[in-house]
Amino acid sequence: MRERVRIDLRRNGFHGTIPEEIGRLFRLKLLQLTNNTLTGEIPATLANYSELKGIAFYGNQLIGKVPDELGFLPKLLGLSLTENSLSGRIPPSLGNLSNLIIFILAANNLEGSIPGELSKLVSLDIFGIGSNKLSGKIPPVLYNLSSISTFDVGFNNFHGNLPPNLGLTLPNLEGVYAEGNQFTGPIPVSLSNASGLLLIKLGNNSFSGSVPMNFGRLKGLSRLYLGGNRLGIGKSQDSSFLHSLTNCSSLRVLQLGINNLSGALPDSMANLSTQLRWLTLGNNRIFGSIPSGHSKPFRPHNIEYGVEHFNGYHSYQYREASKAAIFRLLSGEIPSWVGTFLSLEDLFLDGNYFQGLIPPSFTALKGLQSLDLSRNLSGKIPQYLENLYALQYLNLSYNHFDDELPKKGFFGNASGVSVVGNSNLCGGYSRIAIASVL
The missing domain is CATH 3.80.10.10 (Ribonuclease Inhibitor)
Incomplete structure (x- = not known):
């Protein structure tokens, strides 16, 4: 009987453990077991699949460590183990997967630091380790993986600064997720050099200084999350960057609440994207009149102004048009x-x-x-x-x-x-x- 080269059992009701015997299918190239209720540990015998190109186990209830042996699959292109209950550290051996394009270990219970060996993943496109218990600083060599388009380290315990040349060393970025950490320092001005950026999530950290004035160069920017930081220098020019965002014609979400931003709300706010659906400015020192009567209708569906904290802001529960709106410290x-x-x-x-x-x-x-x-x-x-x-x-x-x-x-x-x-x-x-x- 000819051995199968592909197993796709996703979105079924399979439960129990992944059998060790599965390691006998030596010609297997894809193992897709996503969105089941599988339990137990990932078999180390997967290392027997020398032809394996894809492992997708996300959306199960797997426990234990990520096997070191997975680092010895020379042809592996994709590894997705997200949304399980895996623990322990990220194996340094995964740095041997030089052909890897997709690396997603998000939404687990992984601990420790990011091994510097991952900098050898020179073909990487998607790097996702968000929503774990990882800590330490991001290894600087990781920022040299210029092929990365999605960089997700959000909701961990990382600290330190983002490098000032981030947008230069990662020019192909489309999405950067670093929210919910302990990052400090300024937001890199160089991010605007990654002209394909669609999403920036840097909220709930301790970033400080001014919001870059050149974000308006990101024509395709759809979502900008900067809330819950220490942005602003207490001067009237704090809000000047808002004018540049009128060039972002695809902007749908703009979160700036819970910072130290000062200054008047510029009239040019009325020319923000007509696609804007969610705007938060609460818990700042921004003041002025709500813009109206301009060339474009300024009417985001989810909106908050002023100094009040909006219940639910941290829960990110807004998906449809808002059912509540708060306006503070406005005139006109x-x-x-x-x-x-x-x-x-x-x-x-x-x-x-x-x-x-x-x-x-x-x-x-x-x-x-x-x-x-x-x-x-x-x-x-x-x-x-x-x-x-x-x-x-x-x-x-x-x-x-x-x-x-x-x-x-x-x-x-x-x-x-x-x-x-x-x-x-x-x-x-x-x-x-x-x-x-x-």
Whole structure:
């Protein structure tokens, strides 16, 4: 019987251990066992497959160490062991796999440092060791693997600086994942030389200094995660880099929250990518008016401004249009595009320096349950708020509203409306004011 050269058993319900006998299929070239519930250890007998080119065991429940013997498979091109429960260290012997293109050991329990021997993987395209318990510094020689397009060391315990020439030594980078570590120092300005970069994730570290002004050269940049660092030098030019990002026409995610950024929100923010879906600026010292009335509609679906920490920021749970929005330390008029966030359930605009009226576009927020407009506005309370039938909480306190308070719809629920501190209101003011303090 002719021996098989390929075994593909992915996405089945297989359980139990990988049998040692599988090592007798000497001509095997691909072993694909992904997304099952296999347990036990990886057999060292895999080293018998001298013709093996691909090992894919990700998405199982494998335990134990990564076998040293895997480093003696001369033709191996791909090794993916991610999403298991493997422990121990990364074997230095894996540096012998000079033809390896894909190296993914992410989402395990691996410990120790990155062996310098991995710098011999001169054909490497994807390097993924994120979400482990690895520590130490990244070996400098690893940054010389110029063929790497995906560099993932995120969510470990690495420390030290990223080299200033990172974008020069890794010119083919498309994605750099280094979030959730203890990296310090400046963000390398040279990253803009990796012109194919699509994603930069450097959040939740201790990076400091200015955000590079030349990120606008990355025309294809789609996601930029810099939140949770110490970026900013406390001067007005901290926010100047935002202007350059208007050149990134594919930008969908911009995370800058929880830093030390200062300065005014530039008017050019209105010209950010029309594809922008998630923007966070919270927990900084950025101030100014929300841009509006420019050539492009500036209306990201997930948005946060100001100094408040947005619940869920660290959990990265946003996948669809946001259900909550917070704005802080802003001035000017409330932009009408807020009414385009059709999935909003909670909207907090309190404690700003807004002027003018509540925009009519709010009538489209049919699912809105909580609305806080306290300490902001003047004029009349528009009657169209009566039609927000999902409202359960409405705070209009300490504004300068005048004329008569609406009486229909939600305004008939005295316990859910607060209008304290609006001395020029008449109508149902007394009834609601009393209910709001009981």
